[in-house]
Amino acid sequence: MSINALADKVRAGGRLTDAEALDMYLSAPTHLLGLLANEVRQKRHPDRTVTYIIDRNVNYTNVCVARCSFCAFYRPVGSPDGYVLGFDEIVRKIDETIELGGGQLLLQGGHNPDLPLEWYEDLFREVKSRYPTFRLHALSPPEVLHISRLAQMSVPDVVRRLVAAGLDSIPGGGAEILVDRVRTLLHCYTKASADEWIGVMRHAHRAGLRTTATMMFGTVETPAERIEHMSRLRALQDETSGFTAFIAWSYQPEHTELQGVEATAVEYLRTIATARLFLDNFPSLQASWVTQGGKVGQLSLTYGANDMGSVMIEENVVRAAGAAYCMDEIEIVRNIEDAGFEAKRRNMHYEVLGGPIFRERQVPRMLELAVARADGDTAVPAELVNYPARSRAERKRRARSQVYRTMSPDLAVADHKPWWKGARGEWFVVAQVVLIGLVFLGPRTLAGGPAWPFPFPHASMVVGAALVAAGGVLLGAGFVRLGSDLTALPYPKDGAELVETGAFGLVRHPIYSGLLVAGFGWWALFVQGWLTLAYVAVLFVVLDMKARREERWLVEKFPAYAAYQLRVRRFIPFVY
Numbered sequence: 001m002s003i004n005a006l007a008d009k010v011r012a013g014g015r016l017t018d019a020e021a022l023d024m025y026l027s028a029p030t031h032l033l034g035l036l037a038n039e040v041r042q043k044r045h046p047d048r049t050v051t052y053i054i055d056r057n058v059n060y061t062n063v064c065v066a067r068c069s070f071c072a073f074y075r076p077v078g079s080p081d082g083y084v085l086g087f088d089e090i091v092r093k094i095d096e097t098i099e100l101g102g103g104q105l106l107l108q109g110g111h112n113p114d115l116p117l118e119w120y121e122d123l124f125r126e127v128k129s130r131y132p133t134f135r136l137h138a139l140s141p142p143e144v145l146h147i148s149r150l151a152q153m154s155v156p157d158v159v160r161r162l163v164a165a166g167l168d169s170i171p172g173g174g175a176e177i178l179v180d181r182v183r184t185l186l187h188c189y190t191k192a193s194a195d196e197w198i199g200v201m202r203h204a205h206r207a208g209l210r211t212t213a214t215m216m217f218g219t220v221e222t223p224a225e226r227i228e229h230m231s232r233l234r235a236l237q238d239e240t241s242g243f244t245a246f247i248a249w250s251y252q253p254e255h256t257e258l259q260g261v262e263a264t265a266v267e268y269l270r271t272i273a274t275a276r277l278f279l280d281n282f283p284s285l286q287a288s289w290v291t292q293g294g295k296v297g298q299l300s301l302t303y304g305a306n307d308m309g310s311v312m313i314e315e316n317v318v319r320a321a322g323a324a325y326c327m328d329e330i331e332i333v334r335n336i337e338d339a340g341f342e343a344k345r346r347n348m349h350y351e352v353l354g355g356p357i358f359r360e361r362q363v364p365r366m367l368e369l370a371v372a373r374a375d376g377d378t379a380v381p382a383e384l385v386n387y388p389a390r391s392r393a394e395r396k397r398r399a400r401s402q403v404y405r406t407m408s409p410d411l412a413v414a415d416h417k418p419w420w421k422g423a424r425g426e427w428f429v430v431a432q433v434v435l436i437g438l439v440f441l442g443p444r445t446l447a448g449g450p451a452w453p454f455p456f457p458h459a460s461m462v463v464g465a466a467l468v469a470a471g472g473v474l475l476g477a478g479f480v481r482l483g484s485d486l487t488a489l490p491y492p493k494d495g496a497e498l499v500e501t502g503a504f505g506l507v508r509h510p511i512y513s514g515l516l517v518a519g520f521g522w523w524a525l526f527v528q529g530w531l532t533l534a535y536v537a538v539l540f541v542v543l544d545m546k547a548r549r550e551e552r553w554l555v556e557k558f559p560a561y562a563a564y565q566l567r568v569r570r571f572i573p574f575v576y
């Protein structure tokens, strides 16, 4: 069908197929897309109202085991920059939000294994007992899934308990692109596959919650995959009618592992216009001024958006990736009204609450967004001791559970990581060096006598020379064949880390193992230490056996790891 025929179909109220939406997205002139999207918006919202909400984005923790490659916000478990907000800090943020006219928190955070279901329940109850009418728009589908894995409880049960504790609705975060190929590349498949994300939302809608839906675009997906993403949302909306709004934002690449470039304003506007045409069962479409800035956000209102999102008050995630726009209520309203619309305050269900609050009473100006915590504040909330989710016993219990391992490989890897592969892994290497030194010196040397006697000096020289040569070959092979790929492992990050850090990493890495073999060769050549060689050989065999067992488990959990493993094995088969 031609673009004009598709435009006629839209104007007649017809539903675009995936292929037709893709045609429009790729080929329709930008002004036509905008014109059509504006017409569709006007049909749905004829009163020229543009809504916004006053709420606060609170990221309760930045510790995350998911470690998506597009995320600049998270900190790994054990990081000194990791934080968990205390209940008192969150309560204080609520007080500030209420002062600015807000009535809701958007509460999201990392997948922190220290926070079990009970922590969320206690927090929600605490908030609701203090502020009964205050709304909690909290926990994106991957967070719900993470909590269910941690608790080893089904998603519907977790949703039921969270709702009983005070959850009011679920934000649509963590959807990124609902295509598993893309999710695998972004290392967010294990936090929630496309089906799992949809599944959590289905359960939430069935439990009576209304939710939003999001799309983060501009990473590694194709235009067809963006349409596929919308198509999955549209299908679920046909089934449940539980989505209140669709929000698209562009990937922010700064400080992320993935890097790349940000989508342009035109790409953003084309995307939301296409969404307005394609998502014919979504009542609202939000403008993302947080990633696009106020001016493009304002322009979005003529490309299908009927909502300016949130005043936000606080933001940490997008800011970590380089975008730092700020608009308080006065500025949001100015942008809406200047574009020829009427600004109305709303709640999370997109019900209009009234006009701008600053016209009703004095509210403080907000010239920059707050942050979760001041830099350098490393306080650990006192109540965390009540939640022993990360205790040794709990970790062991979880690690023993096959169900849990299969469901949450990221979390399982975090739990499973033995001490010598964590930060203390380097101490293991130091301990090895000391041990080798002791064996080499021998008790007699330490006692003031000569070094160990070596019965076959010539033979050990031959062995030493052979090891030096082997080390040289390994090094050469490593450099020539791997080249710059050697450490460039986009995923799986946990798996790669297991290989590249700690003692196993040093022993099994092509370059390091070359250095190691060559080093011990020199040692044997000059010092002729049979005991040293014997120690190294035993160490190699033992570590290799353990590493192989580890790898079998990793390959099972991370199919992508197998590719890395094979790549390494290609050049160094005699060590691996």
Ligand code: SF4
Pocket: 064, 065, 066, 067, 068, 071, 072, 073, 074, 109, 110, 111, 142, 188, 191
């Ligand atoms: S996007 Fe969310 S789940 Fe992914 S690493 Fe960042 S905080 Fe964790």
